Amino acid sequence: MSLLVVGSVALDTIDTPLGRAENALGGSAVYVAVAGSYLVSPVRIVGVVGGDFPSEAIEFLRGMSIDLEGLEIVRDGKTFRWGGKYHHDLNVRDTLYTDLNVFEHFDPKIPPAYRKSDYVCLGNIDPVLQQRVLQQIDSPKLVVCDTMNFWIERKYQDLLNTLRVIDVLIINDEEARGIARETNVLKAARCILDMGPRAVVVKKGEHGALLVTKTMVFTTPGYPLEEVHDPTGAGDAFAGGFVGYLAKTEDLSDENLKLAVVYGSVLASFCIEKFSLAGLEGLTEGQLSARAKEFQRLSRFDGV
């Protein structure tokens, strides 16, 4: 099975009370791809960077067996740079700057070798571009999609068109409310199902995730960690674990979607334990399944 990831590739400067990273490899496509690479191969990235993109970053991604044929390098441009500062309460962060640079005019071009990708994860880019990506791919088995308030507010009709052609929407609770124009998250998720997707996953950060299909509601808790170093990329690591698990198992039943949410939560929990991408480095299959079992132990009860 192959997984195609389309989205941002960035250099992040992250400031937390526990440390600081400057121009570290980041971007949603990177977190999705790295998390997914533990579960499926090949993982392909379509994105754009500038001539300043460090060769170490290229080597790191190649080392994770990620196919970079679709990574466009604009020699005379600069890579997307994001700077964020986390408060003592790591749930609160300020964006210090967002320099889109070459990402501002990102126009995803799918290499011919990528057209037969089985699983597709669309990052939170312009919904018009999301549709254009799908037009370039031959009937994928599953399309997972993210979005953000920026597009909900500015491109609502285009977003509705995207929702008609995707399978799973992965968003946070605020985005769910914004798309459905409904305060109650469960009602909002059900309303989004009527717009097209067969499943909606609502990410709730440290409070876990909610999965809603026409026939099922499922929740996973946040993994109670004593050491949280950097929440950057956790939502994307979740998406990578989710779609990676589905690509690995090739089973889109309700029961298996639950396990995909668990694996998404597993990858997100590893992601936040360390700084920047470090939490997603050097994991083993054994570690993933051990933590999935811990998630089970954490919420399982018998005797009712």
Added chain:
Amino acid sequence: MSLLVVGSVALDTIDTPLGRAENALGGSAVYVAVAGSYLVSPVRIVGVVGGDFPSEAIEFLRGMSIDLEGLEIVRDGKTFRWGGKYHHDLNVRDTLYTDLNVFEHFDPKIPPAYRKSDYVCLGNIDPVLQQRVLQQIDSPKLVVCDTMNFWIERKYQDLLNTLRVIDVLIINDEEARGIARETNVLKAARCILDMGPRAVVVKKGEHGALLVTKTMVFTTPGYPLEEVHDPTGAGDAFAGGFVGYLAKTEDLSDENLKLAVVYGSVLASFCIEKFSLAGLEGLTEGQLSARAKEFQRLSRFDGV
């Protein structure tokens, strides 16, 4: 088994986008007792009200088989009144007024018939009073205790003394952080275990609850409801369901504490579905166990 509940008995005026109640029966002891009454009998209240306390409220509580011998009535005083207004997002509320009235000088007197109470739930009163209550009771099997920021800030040493003589502390995440002076909730809960209690339950509102003992961590999700009418009293309904289940089953093992958290969550979920106390009226054992099973279905997964 007997359950003794000590705390506030109030008349609430509640304003939500979905409706308004004026001078409705409320107060933490009332919500705890009514929720607990579905699981254990007798339930006894120790509290204080004024001469204005309506006879319908007395009749309602008697109708729930709640023993009111410990409810002191100050004929020439006024009952504690609380007014709150909820926003469209029901997680946000403004307290409009808190008229403590007779509750300001509440000095809990335990009637002789209550001294042999097996299970005790101490509402969020002055920790000095909490200790005084316990001195009047003959070796209870389990003491569950609540507190609030007001006491954490003003009576920290007294609160520490209370923590040494109780079994389970039920608080929200902000209170856990405040008591432990630690941002990470799991670390905070473990720190509180070192202060005395054998279990700490952290209530997270719509995000469920976290149970921590020396040997176990357990989470329940919030119950995803399409209709939330009034969150007033949900935390107290949780405490009533929790301690009521333990009193009913007389089993204080880790595994049974999990089920107590589930029953707490069940009672809280019924509580918020309707206005004021209405969600806790007329429930059946069948409804409680059916919803406990729904909680199980909601978070259960196999195959990892």
